[in-house]
Amino acid sequence: MAGAKKGNFRELISPFLANKLLEIEEAYGNNSNEYHGLAKQYLKSPSEDIILPDDRRRHYESEVNIEFDGKPVLGVERLYKKTVLLEPTTVCAAHCRWCLRGQYPVKTLTKDNLEHSVRYIGSDLLNKDVDEVLITGGDPLMSPTMLDESLSLIKKEAPNIKIIRIGSRVPFQDPIRINSNLLNVFETYNFRYELGVNVNHPVEFWRESIEALDRLKEIGFKIYNQNPLLKGVNDNFETLRDLYTLLRENEIEAHYLFHAIPMRGMQHHRTSLEKGAKLSNQISSCGEFSGRAKPRYTVLSDIGKIVIYHDTIVDKDEKTNSLLLRSGFDYNQRKEWNPSWEKPTSTVIGNDGMMLTWYKDGNDN
Numbered sequence: 001m002a003g004a005k006k007g008n009f010r011e012l013i014s015p016f017l018a019n020k021l022l023e024i025e026e027a028y029g030n031n032s033n034e035y036h037g038l039a040k041q042y043l044k045s046p047s048e049d050i051i052l053p054d055d056r057r058r059h060y061e062s063e064v065n066i067e068f069d070g071k072p073v074l075g076v077e078r079l080y081k082k083t084v085l086l087e088p089t090t091v092c093a094a095h096c097r098w099c100l101r102g103q104y105p106v107k108t109l110t111k112d113n114l115e116h117s118v119r120y121i122g123s124d125l126l127n128k129d130v131d132e133v134l135i136t137g138g139d140p141l142m143s144p145t146m147l148d149e150s151l152s153l154i155k156k157e158a159p160n161i162k163i164i165r166i167g168s169r170v171p172f173q174d175p176i177r178i179n180s181n182l183l184n185v186f187e188t189y190n191f192r193y194e195l196g197v198n199v200n201h202p203v204e205f206w207r208e209s210i211e212a213l214d215r216l217k218e219i220g221f222k223i224y225n226q227n228p229l230l231k232g233v234n235d236n237f238e239t240l241r242d243l244y245t246l247l248r249e250n251e252i253e254a255h256y257l258f259h260a261i262p263m264r265g266m267q268h269h270r271t272s273l274e275k276g277a278k279l280s281n282q283i284s285s286c287g288e289f290s291g292r293a294k295p296r297y298t299v300l301s302d303i304g305k306i307v308i309y310h311d312t313i314v315d316k317d318e319k320t321n322s323l324l325l326r327s328g329f330d331y332n333q334r335k336e337w338n339p340s341w342e343k344p345t346s347t348v349i350g351n352d353g354m355m356l357t358w359y360k361d362g363n364d365n
């Protein structure tokens with residue numbers, strides 16, 4: 001995932017996407033749902049400079065902040081029992097305007113730091129619980145060399161890891177990169193592979209992208225989608241219906257539909273939580289496509305993902321436009337998995353030990 005220097009997340013559009021933008025403009029016009037569906041994801045908007053007094057730079061902190069063998073562990077995040085995140089580099093093929101990584105500094109781990117982090121993942125501190133690594137960043141498919149180093153180190157230093165998940169938009173931003181060189185890297189190591197893509201609009205199902213995903217499926221990848229609900233991109237029934245129909249047709253599992261995260265300069269991307277809940281209900285019960293294609297509508301809160309059910313919203317503070325959300329996260333367990341984790345000020349612990357957290361809502365103006 002991509003990073004920002006001093007909060008300036010520069011516009012970056014791959015030549016593949018620039019060409020698609022031109023084609024879509026020519027075919028549908030620059031005021032069409034199709035054009036907005038892509039342009040609002042990648043073109044920098046002046047609205048990004050509208051910073052509200054209570055806007056936050058990052059929406060949560062889950063980096064492990066610990067020393068292992070006398071050295072800090074870098075590029076590792078942990079919120080859950082079985083999975084850790086490894087972030088070898090924050091470079092991407094294009095910059096998605098709504099991405100939380102836009103607020104992170106650009107970083108690439110040195111070989112030594114990468115090795116140290118992987119040794120930590122394989123150490124006695126984690127190896128009884130953790131069996132899955134989500135390699136994200138940045139986009140891990142941007143550097144086959146670094147990917148090779150990461151997988152080889154995991155094989156050698158962390159035999160507890162059975163599943164490798166990759167978070168990548170390369171198939172939809174620069175599909176030519178899914179070539180034999182990259183595929184050989186994966187084929188060298190025996191893991192169970194899964195790829196999380198981030199496709200938001202039906203217009204993104206280009207032939208080149210589908211073929212790139214097919215190449216990954218051929219070597220054993222399972223593909224799933226998790227995508228944000230974005231104002232003016234996919235916040236209407238028809239677009240979501242067509243998106244989930246295409247996911248089903250292309251054998252991509254619909255995993256999460258995320259409410260767009262609360263972050264600095266992001267207001268113009270964010271609907272209210274309620275609008276997303278209504279849309280999610282609508283697509284879940286419309287009967288227009290298979291139930292297997294229905295996503296879980298979810299919030300990325302200060303304490304991790306919370307799936308939105310009818311009783312999830314416990315309270316509302318009109319003054320700050322915030323909602324108190326019930327989670328299933330146990331505070332004591334969290335401290336056990338990540339001893340350096342600090343309870344955010346937005347969070348309270350219920351009588352049953354589970355955390356509830358205040359979450360900044362969006363609006364539907």
Ligand code: SF4
Nearest residue numbers: 001002092096099169
């Ligand atoms: S969503 Fe992925 S590809 Fe897009 S900016 Fe974020 S990290 Fe990069």
